[in-house]
Amino acid sequence: MKLLLAVYQEAITKSRKDLRGPHVLRVEHITQIRRIAKDLEIVVTSQEKDAKRHIQDADIIAGFPMTIPPLGNAVNLKWIHSFSAGMDRVLTPEIVNSSVLCSNSSGIHKTPIAEHVIGFMLIFTRGFLKTIANQQKCLWQKDESITELFGKTVLIIGLGNIGSEVARLSHAFGAHIHAISQEIREPLDFIKMVKKPSAMNRMLPKADFVISCLPYTKETHHFFDLEKFKLMKPSAIFINIGRGGLVHEKDLITGVKRKIIAGVALDVTEIEPLPRTSPLWKMPNVIITPHQSGLSEKYMDRAIERFCMNLGAFLADQPLPNMVDKKQGY
Incomplete structure (x- = not known):
C-alpha cells in the first residue's frame, strides 16, 4: 500500500x-x-x-x-x-x-485560533488600535473609553472544536457565552445558552462580540450579510475566523462605513490575498490578519x-x- x-x-x-x-x-x-x-x-x-x-x-x-x-x-x-x-x-x-x-x-487548530480570537477581542476592549496609532505619533494620551471583556456577551456561531475552545477561553475572562449550533449537545458549564440557527435573529441583537466559526458550504455562502449586520448592536464587533466566503464582503464594508457595527476582525477574506484595492485595508476599526490564526x-x-x-x-x-x-x- x-x-x-x-x-x-x-x-x-x-x-x-x-x-x-x-x-x-x-x-x-x-x-x-x-x-x-x-x-x-x-x-x-x-x-x-x-x-x-x-x-x-x-x-x-x-x-x-x-x-x-x-x-x-x-x-x-x-x-x-x-x-x-x-x-x-x-x-x-x-x-x-x-x-x-x-x-x-x-x-x-482550536488552541491557536481560540487564542487569536481572544487577542482580537482584547485589541478592541483595551483600545490597542488607538494606543498603537498614538505611539506612532509619539503621543501620550490616555483613552478613557477602554473597557473590559469581563461581563461582555460573546455570541459564537458554530460550536465545533474551535467554537467550543473560544467559548472556554472567553468564559475564563468573565464573558457571558451564547452560542448557535446545528446540534444541541450536552451543555458545557461555561456556555450560558445554546440555541438552534432558527434563534439567530433573536440572539444577534444581544451580543457585544459576534464570532463566526462556521464551516464553508453552499448553504453557508454569504451567511453574514447586511440584514444580519443590521440586527447587531451599533457597538458590536464582528469576528470571522471561519472562511471568507461566509461573509458578503461588500455588505460588511457597507456595515462598517455606515457604522451599523463598530468594528471587524478578519483572519479570512472572500478573495485571498485580500486585494490591495479593498477598502477594508484602510478602515481604522478593522483588523486583518492573513489567514494565520491556526498557525x-x-x-x-x-x-x-x-x-x-x-x-x-x-x-x-x-x-x-x-x-x-x-x-x-x-
Whole structure:
C-alpha cells in the first residue's frame, strides 16, 4: 500500500534538516507514521510535478488542500486526508460521487485560533488600535473609553472544536457565552445558552462580540450579510475566523462605513490575498490578519498525530475519527 504525503515543505534530507516553519514535515513525523504502518510505502514530496506522478498509484494521499494534486489519474485511491480543516477545494464532484473516503484535521487548530480570537477581542476592549496609532505619533494620551471583556456577551456561531475552545477561553475572562449550533449537545458549564440557527435573529441583537466559526458550504455562502449586520448592536464587533466566503464582503464594508457595527476582525477574506484595492485595508476599526490564526510551531506535530489516529482506524477497517461527510462538506 502506498501513501503519498504532499506537503508545502519537508525537512527529510540532511540539507533541509534546519528548515523551520509551521508546515514543515520532519523525519520524526515519518517515524511516527511507520510505527502505525511498518510496511507502508511512503513517498514525500513538496513538488507538484512529483505529486502528480505518484498520485497515479497511491492508495492514500495526505496533504494540504493547496498541495493535493488533481486526482483524475488516481486509479488506486481509497482515502484522502487533509492536514487542514477546510475541505472545499478537495471535495470536487468526482470525489463526492466516488467511494473514496475523506477526512480532515479538525481539532488541531482550536488552541491557536481560540487564542487569536481572544487577542482580537482584547485589541478592541483595551483600545490597542488607538494606543498603537498614538505611539506612532509619539503621543501620550490616555483613552478613557477602554473597557473590559469581563461581563461582555460573546455570541459564537458554530460550536465545533474551535467554537467550543473560544467559548472556554472567553468564559475564563468573565464573558457571558451564547452560542448557535446545528446540534444541541450536552451543555458545557461555561456556555450560558445554546440555541438552534432558527434563534439567530433573536440572539444577534444581544451580543457585544459576534464570532463566526462556521464551516464553508453552499448553504453557508454569504451567511453574514447586511440584514444580519443590521440586527447587531451599533457597538458590536464582528469576528470571522471561519472562511471568507461566509461573509458578503461588500455588505460588511457597507456595515462598517455606515457604522451599523463598530468594528471587524478578519483572519479570512472572500478573495485571498485580500486585494490591495479593498477598502477594508484602510478602515481604522478593522483588523486583518492573513489567514494565520491556526498557525503555530506545533502545527505539524498535531496534524501528524491526528493523521496517525485516522491511519490506525483505516488499516483496522474502522470508521475514521475525522471522517468528512462529503455531501455536507465537513
